[in-house]
Amino acid sequence: MSATGNALGGATSPYLRQHADNPVHWLQWSADALGEAEARDVPILLSVGYAACHWCHVMAHESFADDEVAAVMNADFVCIKVDREERPDIDAVYMNATVALTGQGGWPMTCFLTPDGRPFFCGTYYPKAAFLELLAAVADAWRTRRAEVEEASTSIAGELQSMAAGLPGGGPALEPGLCDHAVAAVLRDEDVERGGFGRAPKFPPSALLEALLRDYERTESAAVLDTVLRTCTAMARGGVYDQLAGGFARYSTDESWVVPHFEKMLYDNALLLRVYAHVWRATRNRLAGRVARETARFLVDGLGVGGMFASSLDADTDGVEGLTYVWTPAQLREALGDADGQWAAELFGVSDAGTFEHGSSVLQLRADADDPERFERVRAAMRDARRARPQPARDDKVIAAWNGFAITALAEASVALDSPEWLTAATDCARAIVDLHVVDGRLRRASLGGRVGDGAAVLEDHAALATGLLTLHQVTGDAEWLTSATALLDDAMAHFADPDRPGHWFDTADDAAALVVRPADPVDGATPAGASLMAEALQAAAHLAPDPERYARLADATLHAGTPILEKAPRSGGHWLAVAEAAVRGPLQLAVACESATSDLLSAARFLAPGGAIVVWGAKDSSELLRGRDRIGGRDAVYVCRGRTCDLPVTTGDQLLVALRRAV
Structure with a gap:
């Protein structure tokens, strides 16, 4: 095989299609692509990103669209482009390598591999000049110091194998005291003044908030509830929340939730919808109720595609980050008139100095308006004005796991806020996903435009979708969803469970295409780990399925495998803690x-x-x-x-x- 051109035009990933016109001879990850590197005896240049990533766009514009850079890439490397959302298994393996080698990770991720996939140099974003220097250095090392490269790649692969072994056995017993310990440790890390945990950048801690809310409902601890409300309020009033149309950005660049990284991800908004709906149910907090309603509406109106939900909205508009969302006082007066413009500027914190770039401001709502009718009228006019602006691109790729999150959140929110239309949206999504993504009895991860991709689903897809279907079964009483959910769980148990360690899970199936290591990461991140999601799904199935004991035994074993995280690193186990809080009550x-x-x-x-x-x-x-x-x-x-x-x-x-x- 010979790479004679760019091969991304037929991809099912919008991110890959963004690079289909690059002069780089990009290939998708495949055995043939690795074989091309073997045949040419050149290293692989692996570039991993996602459609809503700002710095991915910057590197693409500076380097991948540049003829000079492309010529070097094509001559000395086999170039493979991967969408991390479509192939989280590849992303996980090489992100672990990147973090191990550099101490940090992020996207775009840039890795150099041997033809059999062993990494020997990794990084993230490189400006054009630095990237050209790096390409020359790597190519020279490959030609003149091959033994050193091979030795380094073998050592790194061995380290990745050790990391992929997952959690050690012998964790503490799952009991209320372990949950109390984990909660106390989390509360010590709270930023009491600004809400959230740790320092900037701050990501919405959706799983931790859900876990803390469940702890509050078990213990009635005022301190725990105060922590939940402080963080939920700070996010909802800050710039990380879209004050006009609902929905949350991926994270805040500052400690006070003022300036977001503007991409809006399906997974964040689905997980946060669940949190705010549950806060409303437990406390009747008015702000939480409004945010839940607006976020559900954003999911349906902003991300709905073919009955399912798209992956994200871009951070950039016409190459400018935040262009759609930020305002100046003059823009407010132009859209609203002088009186309402001045009122809106004061309400939403829009000043001449600005909170963002070039004197513009991200909208905040530090206090409720004293005139609710005027508030809604002004917001409607601002939404109309904003719609007339250029809009961010949408990644219409459908991810099974993230749609599972949306199904669960919409179904639970429909009950909490008495909104039947959200249950309809959840049901429509479930039916579309099951019909399209289950092929010959096996789940596929992603689709685009009604065409399902070839990539097999990973553990989180099976577990998150199963939980969504089990939630629908509970709300609707329809046995169809229980049948579909248990089929997904049975498939996961057959293909993802570690046969040597009950309760431990691999993130890829036993019959999936082999990588340099088989990933098995039990730590919760921006989304819950596949293993903690399995604990949740199995726990529900243990009380709903016709053969409950087989699910109950595995649920208990899975939760026990996760207790070391709750003991030693509870902030990295938010979803584990949420499932554990339910488990210690029975559930x-x-x-x-x-x-x-x-x-x-x-x-x-x-x-x-x-x-x-x-x-x-x-x-x-x-x-x-x-x-x-x-x-x-x-x-x-x-x-x-x-x-x-x-x-x-x-x-x-x-x-x-x-x-x-x-x-x-």
Whole structure:
């Protein structure tokens, strides 16, 4: 095979298609691409990024679109371009190498590999001049110091193998005391003044917030609730939240949540929708309720594609970061008139000095407007004015795992905020994903424009989508979703479980194309780890599926495998902690014997049930939790269980509240 041109034009990734016109002879990752490097006896230049990445665009413009740079790349390397969202397995392996070699990671990621995939030099963004120097140095080392390169790549590959071994066994027992320890450690890291954890850049800590909220519902700790509300409020009032159209940016570049990195990711907004909907359910906090509604609307209107949800909106507009979103006082007066323009400038923190670049400001809302009607009118006019501006590009790629997050969040938010249209959106998404992404009984990770890609799904896809389908089963009572969810879990158990260590998981299937190492990362990051997501899905299946014990045993083993993270690095185990908080309560199960989804008692059960609880409804024997359980004396009844221990049924909301308090 010979690379004679750019081969990205037919890719299912919009990120790869962004590079289809580069003079670089880009190939997609494949055995043929590695074979090309072997045949030419040249190293591989691996470039990894994603469509909404600002610095990926910068490097593409400076170097990959440049004929001089491309000529060097084509002559001395086989050049492979990877979308990290489409191939998280490749990204994970080489990001570990990048961090190990440089002490930090990020995108664009630039790695040099031997033809069999062993890395020997890694970095991130390089300006054109530095990149040309690097290309020359690497090519020279390959030609003149091959033995050193081979030795380095073998050593790095060995280190990656050690890192991929995952967590050691022998973690502490899962009990309330371990959760208390993890929560206390997390609270010590809180930025009490500005909200969130640690220093800039600050990423929305969605999994930690969900875990802390579940802890509050178990312990009723005022300190824990205060932490949740401080962070949720700071993010919702800051520039990281879109004050006009809803939805969160990927992270804040500063400690006070003022200036975001402007890309909007599906996964962030789905996970945060779940958090804010649960904060509303638990506290009736008005700001949380508004943010949940607006974020759900952003998902449906801003990211909806073919019944499913697109991956992201770009950070840049016409090559300028934040162009669509920032304002000056003059722009406000032009859009709103002098009076409303001045009022909006004061309300949203828009000043002549600015909070962003060139005297522009990112909108903030440090306090609620004293005139709600004027607030909505002004926001509507600002949205209209903003729509007339150039808009950021959208990555329409559909990722199975992220759509699973959206299904779960929309279904749970539909219950928390009594919004049936969000349940419809979740159901439509689930049906579209199952119909398109399950091919010959196996899940695929990504699709674009109704065409599913060839890339196999990874562990997080199976687990996140299974959780979404199990959530739909609970809310709708439809057995179709339980059947589809257990099929995904059974497939994951067959192909991703570590046969030598029960409860440990690989991130890629046993029959997936081999990489230099088989990734197995149990640590939660911007999204939960595949293993912690499996713990959540298995825990739910253990109470919903017709054969519960096989799921229950594996759920327990998986959670036990994650306890070292809760013991030693709880901020890196937010989703583990959320699942653990549910587990130490049983988890709670509420089986509502009723004739209709409109049952008042069912509504009360859904409102009162803490995060992580299992709630099902229907007629006697309609599901596993309703075996032999019926309405009482012609009245709807709730059967409350903690683990395998159950109370007597109750028939009123007040009785249910008492029963749930006993179960703490």
